[in-house]
Amino acid sequence: MADDAVVEKISISGPTLASIIHRFTSSPGDVDGLLFGHVARLPPPDLHDDDPSAATSAAASQSPLSATVTGIFCSGSPMGFYDALGRLDLPALRRAFAAADHRPPGFALLGWFSGRRRSPVHPSMREFAVSFSLSKYPTLTLDDRPGSAHPDLPPKPCIFLLLASSPSPNHAVHTHEYRAFVFRSTAAGSGALEPRSLDVINVGPAFRGQYSSFSPASAFPWMPCWPRGIEEGERERGSKKGESLREAERELRLLESSAEGFGLERLERLVGPGAAEYTSELEDLYTKMLLKLEGLARLVEKSSARVLEQENRNSLLRNKLAGME
Amino acid sequence: MNQEAKRHATPASPSSSSTTSLDSGGSARDPHRPPPLSPPSPAMSAAVSPLIAAQLNYLLAHSPLPLKVGQVWAGSKNGRYADRFTLLVPFCLDYIKWDVVFNAGYPSVPPDFVFPPEDDDFHPLIPVGDVKEEKEGEGEGHLSKSSLSDWNSKDPSRLLALVHELRDLYMHYQKKRIEELDDARLKFEISTILSREGIEVCMISSHDRPEEVKFAVPLLDIDLNKLVLACPWRHQQKIYLQVVFPVHTSYSSAPSAPRIKLVSSSELKSLFSVEDVKLPPWLDGMCMAEYLPNLEENLKTQVLEAVASIGARRCFIEALPSLFGRPLEADPVFCRRATVLVVSGVFTFLVHFSIPTQFPKQQPILTLQSSQHFNSQGTPILSPPINDYPWSPRWDVPGMVERIFDFLVDECLNFKKYCNETMPQQQ
Numbered sequence: 001m002a003d004d005a006v007v008e009k010i011s012i013s014g015p016t017l018a019s020i021i022h023r024f025t026s027s028p029g030d031v032d033g034l035l036f037g038h039v040a041r042l043p044p045p046d047l048h049d050d051d052p053s054a055a056t057s058a059a060a061s062q063s064p065l066s067a068t069v070t071g072i073f074c075s076g077s078p079m080g081f082y083d084a085l086g087r088l089d090l091p092a093l094r095r096a097f098a099a100a101d102h103r104p105p106g107f108a109l110l111g112w113f114s115g116r117r118r119s120p121v122h123p124s125m126r127e128f129a130v131s132f133s134l135s136k137y138p139t140l141t142l143d144d145r146p147g148s149a150h151p152d153l154p155p156k157p158c159i160f161l162l163l164a165s166s167p168s169p170n171h172a173v174h175t176h177e178y179r180a181f182v183f184r185s186t187a188a189g190s191g192a193l194e195p196r197s198l199d200v201i202n203v204g205p206a207f208r209g210q211y212s213s214f215s216p217a218s219a220f221p222w223m224p225c226w227p228r229g230i231e232e233g234e235r236e237r238g239s240k241k242g243e244s245l246r247e248a249e250r251e252l253r254l255l256e257s258s259a260e261g262f263g264l265e266r267l268e269r270l271v272g273p274g275a276a277e278y279t280s281e282l283e284d285l286y287t288k289m290l291l292k293l294e295g296l297a298r299l300v301e302k303s304s305a306r307v308l309e310q311e312n313r314n315s316l317l318r319n320k321l322a323g324m325e
Numbered sequence: 326m327n328q329e330a331k332r333h334a335t336p337a338s339p340s341s342s343s344t345t346s347l348d349s350g351g352s353a354r355d356p357h358r359p360p361p362l363s364p365p366s367p368a369m370s371a372a373v374s375p376l377i378a379a380q381l382n383y384l385l386a387h388s389p390l391p392l393k394v395g396q397v398w399a400g401s402k403n404g405r406y407a408d409r410f411t412l413l414v415p416f417c418l419d420y421i422k423w424d425v426v427f428n429a430g431y432p433s434v435p436p437d438f439v440f441p442p443e444d445d446d447f448h449p450l451i452p453v454g455d456v457k458e459e460k461e462g463e464g465e466g467h468l469s470k471s472s473l474s475d476w477n478s479k480d481p482s483r484l485l486a487l488v489h490e491l492r493d494l495y496m497h498y499q500k501k502r503i504e505e506l507d508d509a510r511l512k513f514e515i516s517t518i519l520s521r522e523g524i525e526v527c528m529i530s531s532h533d534r535p536e537e538v539k540f541a542v543p544l545l546d547i548d549l550n551k552l553v554l555a556c557p558w559r560h561q562q563k564i565y566l567q568v569v570f571p572v573h574t575s576y577s578s579a580p581s582a583p584r585i586k587l588v589s590s591s592e593l594k595s596l597f598s599v600e601d602v603k604l605p606p607w608l609d610g611m612c613m614a615e616y617l618p619n620l621e622e623n624l625k626t627q628v629l630e631a632v633a634s635i636g637a638r639r640c641f642i643e644a645l646p647s648l649f650g651r652p653l654e655a656d657p658v659f660c661r662r663a664t665v666l667v668v669s670g671v672f673t674f675l676v677h678f679s680i681p682t683q684f685p686k687q688q689p690i691l692t693l694q695s696s697q698h699f700n701s702q703g704t705p706i707l708s709p710p711i712n713d714y715p716w717s718p719r720w721d722v723p724g725m726v727e728r729i730f731d732f733l734v735d736e737c738l739n740f741k742k743y744c745n746e747t748m749p750q751q752q
Contacts, residue, residue, distance in 0.1 A: 029401050029428050030400060078434055079431075084474060084476055086450045116400060122441075124424075124426060124437045124438060124440075125437060125449055128450070128451070132448075315430060318431065321433075324429070
């Protein structure tokens with residue numbers, strides 16, 4: 001069974017952990033949310049040359065897993081994707097998954113987190129039940145994009161990250177604690193949350209290997225570029241068109257959508273000996289791009305302000321309902 | 326007035342002291358507990374969010390169990406309203422600590438519970454047993470249709486229902502843990518005794534000691550509260566036999582005798598002290614079903630004697646006015662205490678009678694308190710307790726009072742001398 005795989009190592013990137021803690025400290029009450037990331041197989045522990053049976057059986061299913069948390073989703077209100085008995089609210093869960101905008105291959109729902117102030121750093125009754133339910137639904141861990149199903153993709157675990165904070169009486173010192181758990185089903189049927197240490201991945205010499213293995217993936221296409229002179233370029237372009245006209249056109253459209261009407265022909269003239277004349281054109285391109293970014297930023301800022309306004313109004317209403325003020 | 330105040334003060338003090346002792350014991354065991362804040366807030370002094378306070382007050386006022394609230398915390402950022410607290414739930418002659426977590430910002434959200442780390446595998450929301458059972462929805466050991474699933478924050482009785490449901494499940498959980506042990510004697514004891522009403526069992530496990538199983542067996546099916554006229558007890562009083570069995574997993578070694586002890590609430594002490602009961606010996610190879618009938622019969626006679634003793638004490642107090650004048654104050658329910666004012670010449674002093682549960686077999690303990698002599702702290706000078714004056718349980722009650730009066734006529738001279746010596750010399 002797929003559940004046999006053991007998650008030995010949980011890693012989280014420093015910014016992700018920081019953003020969870022930030023969400024927690026800035027929220028008026030307790031928070032919970034989902035953890036996204038990917039799972040990889042760790043190299044099998046120690047294989048002995050003289051034991052061939054171990055090498056074959058331990059190869060695929062027994063080698064421990066390593067889970068890396070790279071993203072979070074936090075709805076801002078408690079019990080966003082489960083009910084009082086810890087049962088999952090599947091539509092809400094799918095919505096949350098769809099809301100994660102950047103989904104590299106292998107990106108999956110790894111588990112969830114819960115942050116509560118001034119309570120023991122020990123999983124609660126409901127937290128255990130939610131982890132149990134999450135571990136029971138293997139379909140939710142699958143990426144719904146076509147063609148992204150990896151046959152060799154390891155089974156997804158259920159990770160639970162518990163955060164607690166307790167400020168000192170004068171609020172001068174805030175103590176944050178966190179513990180990571182992995183849900184494992186047991187023979188008795190109820191399963192158990194086993195504590196695991198949490199590796200925080202940061203930039204620095206200790207993480208050089210991780211940094212080097214990074215490969216960027218961008219939606220922006222490669223720009224066609226011919227630095228060897230126009231005639232040569234013309235010839236090459238002719239042959240290229242014959243080869244993959246469709247591909248080039250698709251990239252062109254993509255580029256044009258980013259450049260706001262700055263044609264590829266104009267762009268091509270920037271490269272080569274006459275480039276100096278077109279400096280102003282290039283500046284025009286950048287300005288247009290910046291303007292677009294600025295407009296976007298302003299939109300985000302405005303909508304954030306309105307969300308905050310609405311959030312404050314909601315919490316006032318809730319307080320009124322609860323008889324506080 | 327004074328008597329009223331005294332009666333109110335007495336039951337409060339032992340309960341608060343036992344809370345603190347439990348608290349310190351618990352936090353020592355649990356390394357993950359947040360460090361205690363400023364002065365540990367006594368229950369309810371923090372402003373608990375109104376809807377939560379209604380639930381909590383209802384729980385404390387209406388539960389048949391003597392529940393206690395430990396620390397109260399605020400979980401919101403501004404910390405103005407408390408919404409989480411430690412609940413001490415009586416179980417198996419001890420208290421278990423559950424942290425109840427509400428959310429003040431979202432009062433409609435039902436509470437969550439954090440159980441102590443030693444009950445790591447107690448999961449009331451998870452169906453026990455296999456998956457088939459879960460599909461049928463008939464798992465016995467979990468909350469399927471509970472007050473949690475249709476939580477109504479406006480109904481203050483919900484928390485009470487929930488706590489009791491959880492406690493029942495916890496009882497079930499402990500029973501199951503013990504049934505799973507590989508110990509022939511315990512298996513036998515459980516099969517013969519567990520049908521008894523009100524019995525509770527639990528595992529005692531700690532890192533440095535071998536595992537043990539504790540049984541709390543309620544004794545006597547008589548209602549102790551009804552035996553006492555004008556009974557002041559809010560909770561049902563019971564006497565329990567606590568039996569602690571060491572767990573034996575190997576069949577070869579002979580199982581050792583369990584540790585046995587009688588336990589009652591501290592309130593019962595004013596009627597009957599279980600420490601005075603001599604337990605019959607536990608013979609080799611005995612089981613609880615053999616041990617209990619004998620003990621219960623024995624205990625029943627002693628309890629009835631103790632109830633009869635209230636009548637004897639009442640007669641004694643009623644006989645005091647003939648010689649001492651009306652008592653200043655007297656305990657009207659259990660008749661354990663009376664105080665009279667005595668004048669000898671110009672020396673005025675109080676005599677406190679403390680009448681034991683075994684009256685008239687045991688004589689009242691007298692304490693004299695001067696009204697004229699004070700020590701350096703400004704408190705009246707007290708004599709040491711006196712219980713070696715002439716006494717016979719066979720005297721009639723007026724005779725007892727007369728003998729005490731005669732004794733005090735002489736004794737007050739000694740006490741006056743003692744007062745004068747003890748009092749700091751004022752120049």
